[in-house]
Amino acid sequence: MIDISTENIKKEYENLKKEIQKHDKLYYVESKPIIDDRKYDEMFNRLLEIEKKHPEIKAPDSPSNRVGGLKNEGFEKVNHSIPMLSLDNTYSEEEIIEFDKRIKKNIKSDYNYSGELKIDGVSISLIYESGVLKRAITRGNGITGEDITQNVKTIRTIPLKISKDIDIEVRGEIFMPNKEFERINEERENSGKDVFANPRNSTAGTLKLLDTKEVAKRRLDNFIYYLINPEKYGIKTQTEALDFLKEIGFKINKHNKMLRDVDEVINYWKYWNKNRKELEYDTDGIVLKINDFEIQKKLGTTVRSPRWAIAFKFEAEQKETKIKEIKLQVGSSGIITPVAILEPVNLEGSTVQRASLHNFDYIDQRDIRDKDYVLIQKAGGIIPQILEPIKEKRTGEEIKIHPPSKCPICDSETGKLDEEEVAIRCLNPLCPAKLKRTLEKFASNSGMNIEGLGPKLIERLFDSGLIEDLGDIYKLDKQKILSLGEGIGEKTANNLIKQIEQSKNRPLENIIYAIGVPGVGKKIAKDLSNKFKNIDNLLKAAKEELTNIDGIGKELAESIKSFFEEEMTKRVLEKMKKYGVQFSKKEVSFKNNVLQDKIISQTGSLKSMTRKDFSDYVEKRGGEFSSNVTKNTDILVIGENPGSKLQKAEKYGIKILEEDDFFTQFK
Known part of the structure; x- marks a missing residue:
């Protein structure tokens, strides 16, 4: 006997699901909403209510998958059905004309092009079975990518179910709209986190997150631009493929255009080179594809890229401005970076007032001087870059820039880790400018694994004067932590004290890595731990003993020796020892080796x-x-x-x- 109430619930659920999917497409893909937010929320909340009470009827294409909530445990490596190739690039009209000549030479019949904007995002392959999204794979190395399906399901412009119950694989670009990029960076800056360099980096970082709820909070978008095996669907050209993909529910860029010849190609490029800043997303060029799939097959591919397509990149806008002063910044690893403070200039839609000069070799090679007039552009359309000084404008007031012999923050000696290194560093391991970042590394999972001691709390502890070096972590007590005030309660303080106490017994390799020995990563830290067994032996180690370890050359051995000979390093280690940190390798007895070879x-x-x-x-x-x-x-x-x-x-x-x-x- 059929349970009528259950059947009614199933029917209501299916109707709700289809209605929500319809409005998602109207709102997110077509930008033509026909209901208000309140009505949409009522439907969505009812769908969630049904799924909670009747989890057995939840569909794989449920709109609730957009919200996130699953925790990825890592991303499985997956081989692509067909390699995701790169595109050859060009920056000049002459090379586009040459590209067209090569096509004409090989193809005697008439042909035209599909012109498409080159979106600056992350490439993705989407696989649907019976119309339902089953897998989303990153480009990776072109042969093998990572399965990020759960993260991609949170992107509302990617359909969980298309309008045809077919097996299909498509490819496209996931990107972050500029307004969303600005919103996220503002949030990160306000919470003391590093900001993303550009929307592409932000997109890539978001898709790597393990928490799908966090992915859902960042409103990623996409355009689909490629159909695998179009002949299966009776499709003969790229423009037909794009129309078909739009028809079955994918988001297609409305600025795609069929171009009849190379003159139309160049005009299309010129138009978007001039007007690209009007778009709500980043584009760094156009992509030119032979429209006819049969001709594409005849032209074929190289190992790296198709012969039937090319990316025609946009020009970088260049402006003239003047260097007001050169500031020296000290990073977390001690690298001293010269930064040019500029007279404000509008460049590609934003005001530029500073630009990194990278290192002192860069300055020397270009003969850039303080107070110079310089030519600047945005590298990749994002990062301000000084190209060269305008020497004919020099007046004699310009000042040559020399590498500093002393750190601008702590006045300690500067130098290089080895002869081949370009960067100049502050060699003081306890330089205040890099201490905060060193503390973050110290507390990280690979270091002392102190859960709860993150960047924001470290900032507060440092700014309040409770921490001045690594050893001060072990002087903290409950009252000191509570004294930070807002947002710090009994539970937080107790948990942090517990974590700090547990960290005193971490393996020696963790300690060596955590204290920030220049040039020493996790592998070298483990090798040092295995060889020297305790910190005292390491402190006394001769350079020859260090160079006997695989991966440690003369320069790194010297760097390790210098680090442990620093008086400040010795003081920190003594302080840690005083408060109970164990500095000996814990030898493991394998008499009861119950998991041997498992x-x-x-x-x-x-x-x-x-x-x-x-x-x-x-x-x-x-x-x-x-x-x-x-x-x-x-x-x-x-x-x-x-x-x-x-x-x-x-x-x-x-x-x-x-x-x-x-x-x-x-x-």
Whole structure:
């Protein structure tokens, strides 16, 4: 007997889903909304209510997938069905004319071009089965990309279900609109985070986030521009393909245009070179494609790029301005960067008042001087760049710029890590300018793994005078943390003190990495830990002992020696030792090597320890911890809210254990 109430719910759900999808397309793809936000919200909330009460009827193309909520545990590597090739670039009309001549030479029949704006974003391949989005893969190296399906589902202009129940693969570009880029950067700046350099970087960073809720908060957009195997659908040209893709629900750029000859191509380029700033997104050129797919096949591809397409890049606008002064900035690694403060000038729609001079070799090669008139442009349309001085405007007041022998912040010695290095650095490990970033590295997962001690809290601790060097972290107590005031309660203070206490027993390799030895990454830190066993041995190590380690040359050995010979380094280490930080390698006994030769993976949150601690637990018992599940995995341990690894483990027949069972069996 059919449950009428359940059938009615299913019917209501399907109607709601279709109605919301219709309005999503009208609003996000066509920019033609026909209902107000309140009515839309009522429908959406009712859909969420039904899914909550009846999770079994939730559809894979549900609009609720746009909200996010899933936590990715990493991104699986996936091979593309057909390689995602790069395009050859040109910046000149002459080269476009030459490109057209090569086409004419090889193709005797008539042809035309599809002209499309080149969007400055991240390439994506979308795979649909029976009309439903199943997979979204990044370009990667062109052969293999990463599966970012859950993140892509949050992008409202990408349909979760198209209007035809067909199997189809399309390619396009995901981008961040300029207004959204400005909004996010303003938020990041206000919260003390680094701002993104440009919308493309912001897009790439967003698509790499593991939390889909965070991805959903950043309003990414897309244009689709390519159909795989168009002959399956009886389509013969690129312009037909774009019309077909628009018809079945994809967002297509309205500025695409069929161009009959090379003159129309150049005019199309000239128009958008002049008017591109009117667009709501970044474009750095046009893409020119032979329109006919049969001709495309005849022309073929090289290993790297198609012979039937080319990118015609836009010119960078150049302006003249004057250097008011040169400021020296000290970065987190101690690199001293000269920055030109400029007389304000409007360049490509924004006011430019400063430009990096990169390093002192760059200045010397171009003979750039303080008070020079200079020619500037925006590299890639984004970053102000000084091209050259205008020497004929020199008056004699210009001042040559020399590399500093002393740090502009702490007055310590400057130098290079090795002879080949271009950068000049402050060699003081405790220079205030780089201490905040050093503290962030110190507290990171790969360092002392102090959860809760992030950039914003470090900023407050530093600005309040509670921290002046790394060792001061271990002088903090509950009252000092509470004294920071707003936003810091008992729970936060207690948790931070607990984390700091636990960090005193981190492995020696973590400590070596965390204290910021110049040129020492995680691998070298581990090798130093294995060789010297404790910090005292490392402090006494001869240069010859250091160079015996693979990856450490004479210059790096000298840098390590100099770091540990600094009086300030010694004082910090003594302070850490005084407050209980353990500086010896913890030797592991493998008498009860219960996990010998076993590969262990984890999904979900463990209630008893962090992922890093679990990895250490496995390795101390002779096993290997892997962040991915493969056919070679021996055991998958599941915690709360397990992710996609669970399905993989079931598929491969891998042994699955709950947290308590695992720790009972493998003590």
